[in-house]
Amino acid sequence: MDQARKPLHIVSAAVGEGAGDSGCKYAASALLASGMAQALADAGREVHAGTAVASDPLQASDRMDTIARFNHALAEAVLPLARGGAQLLVLGGDHSCAIGSWSGMAQALRPQGPLGLIWIDAHLDAHTPDSSESNAPHGMPLAALLGHGCAAFTQLFGWSGKIRPEHLFIIGARSYESAERILLDSLGVRVFFMEEVAREGFESCFAQAREKVGAECAGWGVSMDIDGLDPLDAPATGTPVAHGISLAEATAALRGCRDDPRFMGLEIVEYNPLHDFGGKTARAVRALAVAGLGQDGPAAGAAAATPGA
């Protein structure tokens, strides 16, 4: 089947309570207002942008409860779309939304087999509530998806370990605390730290990860924290870290993902429109989405090469 004919659902994940700077709660609405759906339609996709989930602190007892409730709702929204065979673009939101996105996808895929995940990020996001120094849930989603941490994050749909350690690949890490590295090391997760990415090239690291998930998993996806990028290319994010992946390398590597029948979707998180004076980071996010989910060829190329992007 021509993968471009698969419907593409944009899921707005409006959550910011998981981060210290909560402006990323407004990312999805800002990106949709500035033409994300049209850019993907122009890139040859049948786009549906009607699914939106928003966190509601007024219904929750505390911050962790807010994030848990939000992620349960997000996972329930993602599940039928993924089951129906659509590709997904999840627009975060702080990175805690990955708990809901990938739990929903893992649940949809469970009868067929395991889910693979390529996680592009400056951080490891592998804290448990016990190990986190900041108590910020956006530093916890990978531990949760691996089955570590509080039950409200790990037990969605009644089972834990949504991602097996051997099916997770982290690329671009350069800022983390020792407890998260110890957890990931003990599980044997492959991390391409930024030194290796700088030495080998992002495309080569991404290709290695893609080959593994393609060979061993029933489906796979990409979670892209825009702080994995170099802050010169994507400055509007809450926890920027210098010396990251270039936008050009990231778009080049993502191009063609949508042609893989096992590619389930792309999540882009931690964009903060409140800091995006001039819209440079919005253009970077759009270029990433079009590269990963649009058609190959001039459309994706043109988006990546937008002057000033």
Ligand SMILES: NC(=[NH2+])NCCC[C@H](N)C(=O)O
């Ligand atoms: N998704 C992110 N931006 N995570 C940043 C986490 C930073 C730090 N390790 C913490 O746990 O607070």
